[in-house]
Amino acid sequence: MFGGPQTSEAFRAEALDVGAVADIPPLHARWTGLDVRVVAASEREAPLEHPLYEIGIAPGADIDDLSDIEGARVAYSPGQAQGALVLRVLESVGLEPEDVELVEMTSVDDTYVNALASDQVDVAPLGDVLIRRYLDRYARDGATVLPHGLRDDPWHLYAPESVLEDADKAAAIRELVRAWGRAQVWIGEHPEEWAEGFYVDHEGLSPEDAEHLVERDGVSVIPEDWDETIERHQATADLLSRIQEWPSVDVREEVYDTRFETVAFEGLTEGDAR
Template sequence: MRLLKPFILLLSVALLGGCRPADEAAPTAARADGIDLSRVVLRVGAPNKIGNRPYLEAAGLLDDVPYRIEWSEFSATPALIDALRSGNVDVGGNGGQTGVIFEAANGRSGNIKVVAAGRSTSGVPSGAAILVRKDSPYHSLADLRGARLSVMKGTGTLYLLGLALKDIDMSLQDVQLLNLGNDAALASLVAGHIDAWGIWDPQATVLEARPDLRSLGWIGRKDASYAIQLASSAALNDPGKRAAIADFLGRLAHATVWVGEHPESWASAASRLTRIDEPAMLKIARRTRFEYGLTAGQRAELSAAFEQEAGFWQGTGAMGRIDVGALFDHQFNDVMLAGSRSGRLAASAQP
């Protein structure tokens, strides 16, 4: 069931730098602080087919948006980052942090900022799955020593794989690591040209149900898995875009919490958008739960998680030292805290 009331616009929180009490509503309007939002086009990207849109649709928060949204989908986070850097996308995400860490390592941290990080509230691994053929001799990660394993470079899946291998006294050097796109990886796995494939949702959940494939398990750690939202510096420096981003992130924070209590609504919206069976999407919804808006302590944990990943890649020789702090722009944190609060209120009020 969709929300019956339109979202309360939280622009004043971001634009004025304050935070309203949870029960005080900011007026919904097409203008905010002199900005005519009806003239703003916000280009929103996603690193996969599920992205942010199903959350907002499921919670009914796209009905009264005072600006126009142009949606784009990409094959993975690196492609989304390319679009942000080139100015073709203003804001977007829902993937991990690996891509933006490598962006900083390449000296481009000034072009893109981390504007939101959804912390996991799920009690199960949900980062990615390692798939093999049904008749494969591999039955655990430890069996993959020397195996041909494809994981796309620059994705969070590669980092989570590195952590999972480290936990069993292995490393990425213990496998034959390949970098294939999703379509090529699937075809190669089925044909026997590779032995295993690390892939994220929704593909992972759909493909592990195939009769010719099976999963070795899910990889991911709560302290290493965030749903990252990115924005281009150009969009952040534009008053109209910045106001729209503030509203968008507030809506997303609200919707994400609401969906956590109404996974069936998300599964229905995501199934319609992706043309993937609703039962598969419901599995994803129940396994993957995040919440936006961080306390000071949680922001410190976020920074530590980025430092840990950067240190991991430095240890492999993939990058030198980077200034992790330069990646963050927390100006929208208050609006997301308020959005999460209103999402909890709405979820508790609507069975």
Template sequence: MRKKHAVAAAGAAALFSFFLTNGAFAEDPSLPTKVPPGTKIVLADDANNAASLLKLSGEYDKLAADVSFANFTSGPLRLEAIRAGAAQIGAVGDVPPILAHFSDANVVIVGVVVTEGPSTIVATAPESGIKELKDLKGKKVGINPGTAQQAIIFRDLKAAGLKADDIKPINLGLAEFADALRSGQIDAAVLKQPDRARYLKSVAGTGAKELDNGGDANRNLKIIYASKTALDNPAQAAAIRDFVVHWYRASLWKNDHKDVWKAGYLVKDQRLSSEDADVVNAAEKRSYIPKWAGDIIPRQQETIDILQAAGSFKGKTLKAEDEFDPRFEGLDEKSKSAGELHTDG
């Protein structure tokens, strides 16, 4: 009898090990999944991007909670909305979570998508004389602290064998970059599409150009982070989990529906011309859901180290893993939503 129990125990252990290795137990059971009726959350959005993605893909109608959206022009402003309790989650790039971490904002990452492609790279001013990244030495470069653009510049400098001290940083708002380039106030800045294409078109023939990122300077991370206060509330935590699953599905839906995205978001919502919309679509390739432990967390630590070496976020030792809620690491587009897990409502 004892031998049978021992064999059974060994078999169970082996089965557990198999499931664990193959991700069957990846989802943390401590993360609530049932969303009570009437649960509400607000997402601090960027130019209606997340809202449009969910609605155009059809995933918005499947959300278990009442989710609304409020737009803010930068990651730091979205963080302030969360701090103030005006939003529970926010859509940002890779640097705002570091700012949140540094400032003890009690906000953690719950979802990450990588979008491939040269969507955000350096553009130069007319007659700047800059032909490649190493030519940034001694130049005036637009910087918007606390944004992904800031990190891209520092990674590009590193790739070119330069340091942050090798440039003259000019602090500006992201919306000011293009005009500052035209006027010669700065020599270079990181511009996303379609702003970059519009800017270069407006200064054609002046020597202004775009510079390819150095190495892996821009991974184009799209991040959802959440208030710990909301995550401590079982109803809102379940709503946030459900939101992340549907956001993942919507992000991958976009890969094969660029025409719908162009018409419904880029042209109709953002008022881009068809030509500019094509430029944006061309710059954003396929999206995928990355692994956190082996990919995103080490990447985030590298970003922290680069920014701190450049003089940002001084005075604290920041560990990237502290910026993530590990309960969300096992989620992907195949995870069951709240509605699929709880068919009784």
């Protein structure tokens, strides 16, 4: 299962105990009455060289630089990482949301690719294999992508507070976090096996797309503590609170379960990740 909206829906239905998402779903969950906590965090070794997203530009849109997006129609999903990235991109070029037309749509599968190609929007954040797919299909028509130059690499495991209050489930999640930390290292050391075993065999992608994604992903790093992770997460929360008028949130106190802060990193020393 991928994506904050689907994960939150599963949490509310008590059909899922732990989810893997970027930085926005835990915030959006709390703001919409779903009490969750982050229990693990990872980041990318060279995040600006290995971004999750690039900014897709529709064929025919007169946009050669991100500073040109004033007045453009921009795909926007408030509860997903893509939505926060849009706000951060606007901020980075000195624009406010009212300087563009935000077109609300959830990013699921090819939604943003199709929206760009069908002239529903001029600009949309695209991630992973969608970047390659978009250019393969529509570059001949004038489709392009632009780098945004921002960090977009946070990745988390999170769980409902009700799950973490169950002692047996909390203990199981602690073991999961340890294993997850070791898995991130293993992936970085075995990119070809990861490409074939996950992207090809599990996700059904072509070997070419799998190789492309592994190259884009780079190497994940498990931080020894959460200080810098939380500082960046707090800045994002403050931006969303200001622009989307959500209540202020103390990320360390209200979003992270600091009992798990060192668990993933400690797991790296408890056994050979290979």
